[in-house]
Amino acid sequence: MRVIENPKEMQAWAVETKRAGLRLGLVPTMGFLHEGHLSLVRLARERCGAVALSLFVNPTQFGPNEDFSTYPQSIARDLELCRSAGVAAVFLPQAAGMYAPDASVAVVEERLSAGLCGASRPGHFRGVCTVVAKLFNIALPDVAVFGQKDYQQVAVIRRMVRDLNFPVEMVVAPILRDPDGLAMSSRNAYLSADERRMGLGLSQALALAHDAAEAGERDTAAVKGRMRAHLESRGLRVDYVAIVDADTLDPVDALSHGQVALVAAFSGKTRLIDNAAL
Numbered sequence: 546m547r548v549i550e551n552p553k554e555m556q557a558w559a560v561e562t563k564r565a566g567l568r569l570g571l572v573p574t575m576g577f578l579h580e581g582h583l584s585l586v587r588l589a590r591e592r593c594g595a596v597a598l599s600l601f602v603n604p605t606q607f608g609p610n611e612d613f614s615t616y617p618q619s620i621a622r623d624l625e626l627c628r629s630a631g632v633a634a635v636f637l638p639q640a641a642g643m644y645a646p647d648a649s650v651a652v653v654e655e656r657l658s659a660g661l662c663g664a665s666r667p668g669h670f671r672g673v674c675t676v677v678a679k680l681f682n683i684a685l686p687d688v689a690v691f692g693q694k695d696y697q698q699v700a701v702i703r704r705m706v707r708d709l710n711f712p713v714e715m716v717v718a719p720i721l722r723d724p725d726g727l728a729m730s731s732r733n734a735y736l737s738a739d740e741r742r743m744g745l746g747l748s749q750a751l752a753l754a755h756d757a758a759e760a761g762e763r764d765t766a767a768v769k770g771r772m773r774a775h776l777e778s779r780g781l782r783v784d785y786v787a788i789v790d791a792d793t794l795d796p797v798d799a800l801s802h803g804q805v806a807l808v809a810a811f812s813g814k815t816r817l818i819d820n821a822a823l
């Protein structure tokens with residue numbers, strides 16, 4: 546397995562790999578890998594002859610009061626996991642190697658990133674789009690794999706790929722959960738035992754929405770009210786509860802197929818997100 550820090554070297558590796566006739570897959574991550582990340586690697590390996598994983602805590606997607614400086618890291622362990630998962634190359638850049646001090650170009654998606662996490666985290670999706678565009682130009686993937694866990698991120702990146710004609714096929718992996726239902730996340734490492742128990746409220750609130758839809762409930766406002774009440778009853782501080790059209794991410798009035806319920810809530814200081822198709 547190659548470990549490459551320099552963007553130019555990474556590009557050279559990608560060109561060489563593709564010249565050898567291999568279809569190249571990329572799994573972008575911020576590291577502190579868990580089974581969810583590894584499931585993305587497996588999907589990429591099923592579709593590609595060579596898989597690269599990027600491991601970069603991207604400073605530009607964090608707000609000033611967010612957890613950039615404390616984001617969990619465990620590079621030696623991550624590299625070991627990548628090796629066992631059959632990753633061909635890990636791209637492990639330094640922030641200084643990624644961003645010139647006077648960098649003045651960014652990628653901005655203006656519609657899908659306006660609400661939900663984009664509303665609570667101004668500048669987040671600008672940082673995400675810019676770094677993913679850079680990673681696509683550096684790692685030159687034929688296929689890029691993302692997790693459904695970050696539903697809005699997938700929608701925004703899909704739009705960027707379409708609108709900017711990136712020659713990249715997007716593959717989306719289902720959400721991997723711990724046995725009790727908590728969606729796996731590197732940020733779960735922040736949670737105390739109590740906060741982790743509270744965190745179960747997110748998947749429970751989504752189950753409420755799912756059951757209401759199955760039972761024929763149509764009133765979105767009523768369902769969102771019940772979801773919010775459930776989150777609060779678990780001691781969570783709600784950031785948002787939303788039921789939106791799966792493609793446009795526009796809020797909907799009446800529940801039906803082709804919609805997604807999304808929640809974001811703080812367990813203690815840790816912001817957790819989750820979502821489920823209805």
Ligand code: AMP
Pocket residue numbers: 573574575576581582584585690691692693694695718719720721722728729730731
């Ligand atoms: P992150 O390192 O948190 O930026 O995540 C890197 C990629 O892994 C993103 O595409 C995430 O959506 C995906 N991912 C994170 N958690 C999960 C999970 N529990 N199940 C599936 N994919 C995930």
